[in-house]
Amino acid sequence: MFADNWCIKSNERIYGPYSSKDLKKFANEGRFAAWTLIAPAGSRDWREAQRETAFASLFGAESAATTTNGAFGKADCAPGIPAAGGGAADDSARAPRRAKALGQPPRHGTSTDQMGPANFVIIFDVVNAAASRVENALASLGASFRLAENVWTVNCALTAIGVRNAIAPFLRPHESLFVIDATNGRTSWQNYAPEAHAKISQAFVHAKR
Template sequence: MTMQNSADQIDDMAPEAQADAPEDRVLADGHWSLKHGDEIYGPYTFEAMETYIAEGRVAGHSVIAPSGTEDWTEAKDVAMFAGFFDEEKSKVTASTPSHPQDRRTVYGPKKGQVDRRKRPDTSNFLIITDIKSRHGATLEQSIMSLGAALKVANNAWVVNCTGTAPGLLNQLSKVLSSQDGLFIADATRDRTAWYNFGPETDAKIRRVWRRPV
């Protein structure tokens, strides 16, 4: 998916108004700005960004930042959205068969065909927290309300529920402070998302957690 240069892709995105939020706005509020050339668009909620990524209007190389800041970064390098672009890469790989005869397969509802795009209704998640504020009890309530959940350690839960790792991160991080950390692993889809671990830990996680080839 690429961010088209044509104006019709972004005509309905109004240029960003002057932001009145401080630069240390917590990413959990889900509001993001998009920089396209010399224009800045937004702010957009996490859900809106997710839609734009699915539509191809925001690509991995699109430059975004939390609204009210100048922390411009390519979307694929932002932890909350990286999983979406990894997923798109896997789709491209999976849809390019190794054998010529396999290329004749057409996905759809016809008899004898398997729709490989179908996904399970729920996923298995491992959620690990690093709470330094007073929000631990509130966060635990939020985690237990996601679906079938079991607390396996003081700071770890296994959960089966709908959603994605970035989506749960956005939802749960809203109750955290800037002192707290959160790590979510989607064991079903092999995706991860994390919050507030700092650039050094961020880089180490990316090196350690590698998708199988």
């Protein structure tokens, strides 16, 4: 059986617990990424979400989760202890994972990382304090500074989607976010009202067709 309550570790801070249903919803909203570090509530056995069988299907990684790590709650050999059959356990696979700083995706390519750094403009809702609340998160992505009360700029090697995913865990429900990749001409956003969302989609997506 899979655990049903999970915690998330981001930028050395722990959030949760959340139910599996909550995390699947976060994934659909772009707030829960393939490399997000998760562990069952009460555990500190952190691993990337794509490596956990319960969530692998969300990121198209069923085979990796099934063959490499299995589900939480199943017995694992400790580093250096022989595995069943007399073979030595794989130390690199069994060693605890180190938490990654925000903005450092895994080495294999994903839709959220790119070959080189890019300049981003990030726009928050002007009526809340989100722009101040995410200052440390933005600093962990790369060189960043504030352009206006609700506008930041940051330079990092993520895509617009990657920057959005890195910031989203620090936002409250329904707080809007708009990310502009000024280097590559890409955008990503979340939590806009239907009318605004439709206008943005028309301007930034359909206009390219």
